[in-house]
Amino acid sequence: MPTDQLSRTFAALADPTRRDLVARLTIGDATVGDLAAPYAMSLQAVSKHLGVLEKAGLVTRRKQAQRRPVHLEAEVLAPVTEWLETYRRRAEERYQRLDAVLAELSDTQAGSDTPATGGTR
Amino acid sequence: MPTDQLSRTFAALADPTRRDLVARLTIGDATVGDLAAPYAMSLQAVSKHLGVLEKAGLVTRRKQAQRRPVHLEAEVLAPVTEWLETYRRRAEERYQRLDAVLAELSDTQAGSDTPATGGTR
DNA sequence: TCCGTCCTCAACTAAGTGGTTGAGTAAGAC
DNA sequence: GTCTTACTCAACCACTTAGTTGAGGACGGA
Numbered sequence: 001m002p003t004d005q006l007s008r009t010f011a012a013l014a015d016p017t018r019r020d021l022v023a024r025l026t027i028g029d030a031t032v033g034d035l036a037a038p039y040a041m042s043l044q045a046v047s048k049h050l051g052v053l054e055k056a057g058l059v060t061r062r063k064q065a066q067r068r069p070v071h072l073e074a075e076v077l078a079p080v081t082e083w084l085e086t087y088r089r090r091a092e093e094r095y096q097r098l099d100a101v102l103a104e105l106s107d108t109q110a111g112s113d114t115p116a117t118g119g120t121r
Numbered sequence: 122m123p124t125d126q127l128s129r130t131f132a133a134l135a136d137p138t139r140r141d142l143v144a145r146l147t148i149g150d151a152t153v154g155d156l157a158a159p160y161a162m163s164l165q166a167v168s169k170h171l172g173v174l175e176k177a178g179l180v181t182r183r184k185q186a187q188r189r190p191v192h193l194e195a196e197v198l199a200p201v202t203e204w205l206e207t208y209r210r211r212a213e214e215r216y217q218r219l220d221a222v223l224a225e226l227s228d229t230q231a232g233s234d235t236p237a238t239g240g241t242r
Numbered sequence: 243t244c245c246g247t248c249c250t251c252a253a254c255t256a257a258g259t260g261g262t263t264g265a266g267t268a269a270g271a272c
Numbered sequence: 273g274t275c276t277t278a279c280t281c282a283a284c285c286a287c288t289t290a291g292t293t294g295a296g297g298a299c300g301g302a
Contacts, residue, residue, distance in 0.1 A: 010135035014128050015260085019204070026211040032279060045261055047280065052259095066269050066278040074212035081205045083140070084198050090147040091195035136290085153249060166291055168250065173289095187248040187299050243302100250297080259288070264281105271276075 005057070009080050012056035018049050022058060025072035032068050130201050133177035139170050143179060146193035153189050
């Protein structure tokens with residue numbers, strides 16, 4: 001896994017179990033045992049998943065006696081959303097420019113019967 | 122890598138080279154060779170990266186003589202953004218409820234020394 | 243027809259992932 | 273003290289990933 005922050009966050013969310021953990025943590029903090037209960041995998045496996053989320057900064061673990069309550073740090077989702085929105089928007093703008101060009105082209109064609117001069121494609 | 126769509130998309134974006142490819146493709150379609158040029162890795166490696174993006178549905182490849190122009194399918198970013206926004210919002214709502222509880226608690230403390238008679242506000 | 247360009251496929255390697263089990267640690271309960 | 277709970281750490285496994293090199297296919301140009 002590459003070491004940059006955005007990559008770590010994307011990678012952390014590229015697993016259904018970890019996304020489910022994040023989803024459940026929006027309800028409230030929970031201990032490792034509570035979190036692990038619903039899954040058909042060992043507690044250790046879930047602890048590892050939490051480790052991945054922790055390295056990505058998505059989650060922090062407090063100490064409370066033997067418990068280790070897990071807390072969601074939802075702010076770090078923001079840069080990810082931002083990246084996605086930036087490029088989705090950029091792509092959309094490009095389509096709109098393209099549509100405009102096509103519209104102009106078909107106007108030209110409609111206006112005269114001479115075939116388009118600059119026929120690309 | 123798990124086989125569900127959302128996981129594939131997150132995983133595809135969890136690599137800086139692939140994110141850069143997506144970013145550059147918002148400018149416009151490009152051939153594999155053009156895309157590979159700036160990177161310090163083989164053409165084959167870039168072709169593999171494009172394969173990953175293609176499996177995630179983020180990209181399609183046309184045939185045009187020997188060229189294989191790559192096209193970005195930006196719509197598939199939407200479900201990812203949606204997932205992120207859903208849970209970011211859910212977490213935020215929880216914080217606001219928590220803040221409200223805390224505010225009420227400190228109001229009660231500040232307002233009188235007799236314990237709260239009823240919910241103020 | 244042969245040649246060069248553009249690209250994919252196949253095989254391999256090193257490193258990382260997601261799971262397992264077993265052992266160990268820290269802290270409250272008795 | 274001893275026991276139990278809640279968890280982490282370490283070693284191991286099968287599998288995937290990101291890169292490499294080498295070979296080859298498809299197509300346009302001379």
